[in-house]
Amino acid sequence: MNIKSLLATASLFTLALVQAQNNNDAGGTTLDPAVVQAGSGVDGLNSLGVDAGQTASLTSNNNFINFCKGKTLTNGFQNTAGSCNGIVMGQIPAKSNMVTCVITNPQNGASVESGQTFNITVQVLNLNPGSFTNAAATYYAAPQVVNPNGNVEGHTHVTVQDTGSNLNPTQPMDPTVFAFFKGINDKGNGAGTLSAVVTGGLPAGNYRVCTLTSASNHQPVVMPVAQRGAQDDCVRFTVTGNGKTVNDAASDGAKGKATAAQIAQAITLGPGAPNPGGNANAGQAANANGNANSTAAATNGNAGNGNGKGKGNNGKGNENNNGNGNDQNGEGKGQGKASRLARLVRLARRRQLVF
Numbered sequence: 001m002n003i004k005s006l007l008a009t010a011s012l013f014t015l016a017l018v019q020a021q022n023n024n025d026a027g028g029t030t031l032d033p034a035v036v037q038a039g040s041g042v043d044g045l046n047s048l049g050v051d052a053g054q055t056a057s058l059t060s061n062n063n064f065i066n067f068c069k070g071k072t073l074t075n076g077f078q079n080t081a082g083s084c085n086g087i088v089m090g091q092i093p094a095k096s097n098m099v100t101c102v103i104t105n106p107q108n109g110a111s112v113e114s115g116q117t118f119n120i121t122v123q124v125l126n127l128n129p130g131s132f133t134n135a136a137a138t139y140y141a142a143p144q145v146v147n148p149n150g151n152v153e154g155h156t157h158v159t160v161q162d163t164g165s166n167l168n169p170t171q172p173m174d175p176t177v178f179a180f181f182k183g184i185n186d187k188g189n190g191a192g193t194l195s196a197v198v199t200g201g202l203p204a205g206n207y208r209v210c211t212l213t214s215a216s217n218h219q220p221v222v223m224p225v226a227q228r229g230a231q232d233d234c235v236r237f238t239v240t241g242n243g244k245t246v247n248d249a250a251s252d253g254a255k256g257k258a259t260a261a262q263i264a265q266a267i268t269l270g271p272g273a274p275n276p277g278g279n280a281n282a283g284q285a286a287n288a289n290g291n292a293n294s295t296a297a298a299t300n301g302n303a304g305n306g307n308g309k310g311k312g313n314n315g316k317g318n319e320n321n322n323g324n325g326n327d328q329n330g331e332g333k334g335q336g337k338a339s340r341l342a343r344l345v346r347l348a349r350r351r352q353l354v355f
């Protein structure tokens with residue numbers, strides 16, 4: 001074997017190793033008997049804790065691996081018509097590491113001037129923020145993961161809704177309608193303080209702002225025990241003045257609509273489709289060293305569709321920084337363990353480009 005073929009073999013071997021690490025699906029398409037959860041084989045009606053009127057649990061002897069057969073698979077998409085997701089829930093933190101958060105701005109009952117930019121600020125505990133996968137292509141597509149410190153890897157979102165004529169509506173608000181929404185994809189100040197800038201503010205009115213704390217793939221965080229404090233917070237506040245301008249990141253704002261269109265386009269393209277829009281990562285797909293393409297990306301005036309998921313990236317942070325108009329939910333920014341440099345660049349960029 002000459003040097004050339006030796007090198008080729010070695011790189012193939014390395015590739016296989018990297019793929020094995022990334023895929024994390026030992027056992028291929030077969031359920032390993034070692035992971036069968038016998039607890040799913042009982043419906044609970046004869047078990048400790050049974051109560052009158054309880055619902056029988058669905059049961060399975062194979063972890064429901066074929067549960068979604070014949071149904072529309074979620075497949076990483078935000079399917080507006082509903083779907084069935086066959087991905088396991090994943091790692092669940094210890095009781096001592098349960099996620100908790102509080103909104104520190106605006107304060108409950110606060111008054112904010114209409115049309116004025118303000119921050120929504122959240123203090124989180126026991127979440128390792130800054131982990132945010134491509135939400136157009138990998139929504140609910142991978143399990144929740146807990147980091148070496150025992151905290152869920154993920155991010156949060158903030159969503160603002162109009163409560164109507166006062167702060168205490170008696171009918172639930174329409175979840176498809178929001179005055180502002182944003183996925184917060186950065187690490188914040190490194191001490192649990194996360195912020196979203198409401199650029200241009202909100203129209204005058206009464207509002208509720210809530211967090212939606214999530215694992216990396218946007219699924220609500222899953223906690224180890226039922227009896228606990230909530231992992232999310234909401235406060236209600238008033239926006240005063242005469243401002244009537246709808247925020248860009250509202251469900252009927254420009255970014256809100258663009259994001260919904262992108263989500264639909266991703267479904268049309270199908271699972272595993274590369275980004276058709278072209279982006280900073282497209283020409284550097286085989287990112288071998290984990291150094292993000294942030295520098296190139298920072299100059300990319302992407303029109304809003306690029307999500308830069310480079311193929312062949314080694315899972316160490318093919319940083320996706322297309323400076324696009326997608327900050328409304330931040331979908332598709334910074335996946336995996338981006339390099340420190342990439343994070344700094346991203347932070348710097350966001351300081352300038354936040355809306």
Ligand SMILES: [Cu+2]
Pocket residue numbers: 135155156157183214217218
């Ligand atoms: Cu998310």
